[in-house]
Amino acid sequence: MRIAICGGTGDIGEGLALRWAFHSDHEVFIGSRDPERARGKAEEYETELESRGAETKVRGFENAMAADRADVVVLAVPAYHLSDTVEAIADRLDDGTVLVSPAVGMKRDESGMHYNPPSAGSVTQLAANAAPENVPVVGAFHNLAADRLANLDAELDLDTLLVGDDDDALERVSILADSIDGLRPLNAGPVANAAEVESVTPLVINVDMHNDDMHDVGIRFR
Amino acid sequence: MRIAICGGTGDIGEGLALRWAFHSDHEVFIGSRDPERARGKAEEYETELESRGAETKVRGFENAMAADRADVVVLAVPAYHLSDTVEAIADRLDDGTVLVSPAVGMKRDESGMHYNPPSAGSVTQLAANAAPENVPVVGAFHNLAADRLANLDAELDLDTLLVGDDDDALERVSILADSIDGLRPLNAGPVANAAEVESVTPLVINVDMHNDDMHDVGIRFR
Numbered sequence: 001m002r003i004a005i006c007g008g009t010g011d012i013g014e015g016l017a018l019r020w021a022f023h024s025d026h027e028v029f030i031g032s033r034d035p036e037r038a039r040g041k042a043e044e045y046e047t048e049l050e051s052r053g054a055e056t057k058v059r060g061f062e063n064a065m066a067a068d069r070a071d072v073v074v075l076a077v078p079a080y081h082l083s084d085t086v087e088a089i090a091d092r093l094d095d096g097t098v099l100v101s102p103a104v105g106m107k108r109d110e111s112g113m114h115y116n117p118p119s120a121g122s123v124t125q126l127a128a129n130a131a132p133e134n135v136p137v138v139g140a141f142h143n144l145a146a147d148r149l150a151n152l153d154a155e156l157d158l159d160t161l162l163v164g165d166d167d168d169a170l171e172r173v174s175i176l177a178d179s180i181d182g183l184r185p186l187n188a189g190p191v192a193n194a195a196e197v198e199s200v201t202p203l204v205i206n207v208d209m210h211n212d213d214m215h216d217v218g219i220r221f222r
Numbered sequence: 223m224r225i226a227i228c229g230g231t232g233d234i235g236e237g238l239a240l241r242w243a244f245h246s247d248h249e250v251f252i253g254s255r256d257p258e259r260a261r262g263k264a265e266e267y268e269t270e271l272e273s274r275g276a277e278t279k280v281r282g283f284e285n286a287m288a289a290d291r292a293d294v295v296v297l298a299v300p301a302y303h304l305s306d307t308v309e310a311i312a313d314r315l316d317d318g319t320v321l322v323s324p325a326v327g328m329k330r331d332e333s334g335m336h337y338n339p340p341s342a343g344s345v346t347q348l349a350a351n352a353a354p355e356n357v358p359v360v361g362a363f364h365n366l367a368a369d370r371l372a373n374l375d376a377e378l379d380l381d382t383l384l385v386g387d388d389d390d391a392l393e394r395v396s397i398l399a400d401s402i403d404g405l406r407p408l409n410a411g412p413v414a415n416a417a418e419v420e421s422v423t424p425l426v427i428n429v430d431m432h433n434d435d436m437h438d439v440g441i442r443f444r
Contacts, residue, residue: 188428
């Protein structure tokens with residue numbers, strides 16, 4: 001598949017780009033509002049991948065140009081940039097394109113991190129509301145620690161939860177998730193179930209914060 | 223320790239009672255609003271435990287009588303009975319007693335289960351608000367499937383998340399959790415972090431619902 005990662009210069013975007021480029025044959029396009037920055041980051045990722053003997057499959061583009069080339073577009077941007085990003089790429093999305101939303105709204109206080117969803121109820125729902133008709137949205141990759149994902153020496157052995165209303169889109173993102181070594185996709189149901197998935201992200205950060213020897217944890221269902 | 227399980231005749235109470243009685247030396251008191259029902263259930267649990275060669279350590283009482291005898295009182299009642307239950311046992315709680323809240327507010331729709339916290343923000347916070355001063359509350363045991371917990375042939379190999387504002391109380395409940403084979407206690411921080419813990423319960427039910435071959439799942443952080 002051809003994967004565009006809008007916001008692919010950020011931390012979760014970097015991890016997904018490196019993992020897909022390293023573990024699979026998918027083509028990865030790094031998107032950014034600034035195409036120079038996208039190209040610079042793509043070169044960084046290439047250097048990292050080449051140092052591990054991997055073939056180079058990462059290129060950088062302005063977000064809309066990246067989306068234009070892709071079968072699946074990952075919206076790896078902060079929740080407050082999500083609607084803008086979808087608007088900026090909307091014209092480039094075919095009916096067959098799948099949008100993937102990994103973002104989570106959180107706020108921090110002295111106790112830890114807390115889930116702070118947008119008024120749409122979840123960030124995934126916000127993405128679904130912003131997406132053009134006939135462009136399905138799947139929520140996925142919310143609960144992965146960015147540093148661990150971007151460290152190709154780190155084993156994952158983790159689950160990622162998918163939510164979506166379109167079975168074909170869910171299947172496509174499930175294949176994408178499964179192509180990352182050590183990552184198991186699980187179906188958490190329709191987009192209406194996204195809040196319970198997204199709220200695991202502040203939880204894993206709280207577990208990191210309050211337990212010795214736990215860093216960048218993820219979750220596994222068993 | 224001496225553990226009272228108010229609502230110990232219900233499904234999560236049954237599982238906790240059987241596990242503690244089977245895996246540890248803790249004394250377990252089953253509480254119910256109806257003492258006859260508590261005694262009947264305690265006898266059922268004894269029969270189950272004796273069939274496995276375990277010593278009998280389970281007795282049944284009216285909730286306040288059970289709480290009166292205990293170092294730790296588990297409020298294994300539905301969220302909407304929580305305040306009533308705390309009120310009914312309040313006079314019997316010493317300053318040293320720890321209250322444990324495993325309940326979660328949920329609602330079901332056609333997509334699955336959803337977290338539905340009380341206006342206090344979480345059920346654990348509701349319990350903390352209802353508890354007498356000097357009686358600390360710890361949230362724990364939220365995300366365990368009742369049938370799996372009550373089936374002593376089922377391996378757990380799971381985590382349970384603890385939230386609380388009192389370090390000694392957290393430590394005591396952590397020891398209790400750790401005394402169940404295959405259960406690892408993790409600290410998720412203060413009571414203010416309870417919502418993210420409680421909302422895992424609808425999530426595990428949704429994962430059961432939407433994935434073949436997943437039943438009564440729990441979670442493990444790694």
